[in-house]
Amino acid sequence: MHARIVRSTQNNRTYEHVQLVQSFRRPDGMPTLRVVANLGSLADFGGAQAFENLKAALRANREGKGLVVSSAHAKSQRLAPQPVLANFRYLDVAVVLALWNQWGLSSVLDDSFGPRLDQVSPSAVVAALATQRCVDPGSKLYATRWFPETALPELLGLAPKAFNNTRLHRVLDDLDAATPALMARLPKLYREKDGAFAHLFLDVTDTWFVGHGPDALAQKGKTKEGFVRRKIGIVLLCNQDGLPLRWEVVCGTAHDSGSMVDMLQAVQKRDWAQQVPLVCDRAMGKTAQVEQMAQTGLHFVTALTTTEFDSYATALPHHAFADFEIKGTDVDHPLASDVATAAAVAVEQHMHKAGDNLFVLDLGVVERSAKAEQADQAGPAHSLAAIMQLARQLDELLTSGQYSSQAAAGRALGLPKKSVAYKYCVLRKLDEGVQRDILAGRAEGHTLVDLLRIAAEPKDGHRARFEDLLRRETSARSTESRGVPQSPESDAAAPLRLRVVAYFNPERFVEQRLRARKVLADVQAFVARLNQSLASPRARRTRDEVAAAVDRELRARDLLDAYQVNIQVQDQRPSLLQLTLDPQKWARRRRYDGFTVLVAHQEISLDAAGLAKLYRAKDAVEKDFQVIKSVVQLRPVRHRTEQKIRAHVTLCMLSLLLERTLTRRLRRHGSGNSALEVLRSCHLNLHATGATATAYTLTRPSPEQATILKKLGLRQLADEAQVSEAITPR
Secondary structure (H helix, E strand, O other), X not given: OEEEEEEEEEOOEEEEEEEXXXXXXXXXXXXXXXXXXXXXXXXXXXXXXXXXXXXXXXXXXXXXXXXOOOOHHHHHOOOOOOOEEEEEEOHHHHHHHHHHHHXXXXXXXXXXXXXXXXXOOHHHHHHHHHHHHHHOOOOHHHHHHHHHHEOHHHHHOOXXXXXXXXXXXXXXXXXXXXXXXXXXXXXXXXXXXXXXXXXXXXEEEEEEEOOOOOOOOOEEEEOOOOOEEEEEEEXXXXXXXXXXXXXXXXXXXXXXXXXXXXXXHHHOOOHHHOOOOEEEOHHHOXXXXXXXXXXXXXXXXXXXXXXXXXXXXOOOOHHHHOOOOOOOOOOOOOOHHHHHHHHHHHHHOOOEEEEOOEEEEEEEEEEEOHHHHHHHHHOOOOOHHHHHHHHHHHHHHHHOOOOOOHHXXXXXXXXOOHHHHHHHHHHOOOOHHHHHHHHOOOOEOEOHHHHHHHHOOOHHHHHXXXXXXXXXXXXXXXXXXXXXXXXXXXXXXXXXXXXXXXXXXXXXXXXHHHHHHHHHHHHHHHHHHHHHHHOOOOOOOOHHHHHHHHHHHHHHOOOXXXXXXXXXXEOOEEEEEEEEEOHHHHHHHHOOOOXXXXXXXXXXXXXXXXXXXXXXXXXXXXXXXXXXXXXXXXXXXXXXXXXXXXXXXXXXXXXXXXXXXXXXXXXXXXXXXXXXXXXXOOEEEEEEOOOOOEEEEEOOOOHHHHHHHHHHOOHHHHOHHHHHHHOOOO
């Protein structure tokens, strides 16, 4: 039995009547309905709500269930909703804090901080700050306003008033002191959950300041993006999942290679780093740095700079691509046919196809000495005293204004490479007393790299570092004179034995050739514009001004030695500029397009393809730097003391750990940052249940939020009963 509404139309009016009907079968077996009762018009029956109530009652009767039917009168008598006193940001901060607790970071920090008299746990303050950097990064002052608007006071049992600016800065100082102990514990935490490390990655980035920053660390220089700022450097070592293991804040003008060598030396005795492939950036791709890595005994992998290819990869088949004709013209959209043809040439040269755009050539084990590298860096001079003298002459040429660039002044002194002139200029940053000692010959027996590393440090420490360098030499000679054999690690003269692997990327090759073609076209366009300007009757440029403009243009494109410059003068003013490209030098620049040469510790067991893929995987640490720059906002730094700067970096690394953990758990379901955006709308709501009583409820999670919690194994965070038991009311 069920109810229905019957509609009829008379005189253009529609009438609705309610009937109670029952289904039955006719004698012929066909199903049909019969009217049990006519209940009158829908309006007389009580309206649509009464009809729905009747249907619900009949349905409950068929199912054998009881039913309490609501009515308009009952609705009017319903209790008024409880007033909401406040709603707090909940689900995103709760998820981040749950990951923090799963890693046991509060316990690690408590051990690192040591006994405390303060009733407020500093690890709880750090947990709140790290959570903030994951979900809503900002200044520490902003954090004090943000914290009370979240559910963190309930989740951490930390009163909002206790989370004040004074306590935050006191905890930051403590965090800086506890960071070495924290970094010592992290590898054990990771290995307990995931086992031994598969490989490690090392790289350097930088960040700049709002304000001046401390003089010892904040130095003016060009950032990775090309801006001139007061900045610091940050060295990061992470595992294959991008989880931070060690980090170091260094002076803004410190060389990347020196900073990475210091990090390698700091971990060379750690058991978790032994016999684990460690991938370093191309900044370590010169023989001097390779030798320093080899002395640590770590199983390193790095890519050589192109200037080193001739020393390690004489069998590189670059000649096969010398006359390769690129048919495409669009740099951003290379022709697939050009890429396919380049790939075919790589196969003809017996390079093994190991993947899309990856053709590998195993060059075996190569022996190489650092002596050749030292000679390359020294240029035409062979003693450090002579190098120092050239550096001072170079500085005089630039200071007097005789030459407008280091490269031009270097060429005048017989230094063909711009990089050599730059290194000589760096030497002028050394303390004047140290420079005089070098001129006197006290530094002979050491390398230019040794002096450049000292020059990168703050000037007030140059004397101590220089004397320490000399003492190490004296100690080594004393040991040798006593007949004590030196260890292989300390024998700088021993040749390096390195695995060498080359790989070729045909798509990158085509892009580089197209960009090179565009560079030449841009230079010709510059010449045409300048000649048009010189042809004007109003032209007033002098020959020196034209030469300076050409120097700036070619120097910006690193083409100073690729062109011959001829400026014709008529009536004592320049009339025509001619730039002639040196075809041999240009061909030499292009011969390694598309190629990468890797060197590695000879005991690494990976095959050539495995080494190439491992190096390509180094974007793990590059992605980490993208995360700490964009998601947790490492940049800019707003602190003025070294302690708080280092603590700020540690906070960013802890936030990176949480973000990486979240992303890894979700895998193919989006990044951690996007998941936190989805979770943000679920709040913890505070209700008034009486004159003085209150209660907490949760915003009902959306299906997408519930899916994320399920994938993370954190569905309990949306269970009101469990949440009520876990929180401490503020």
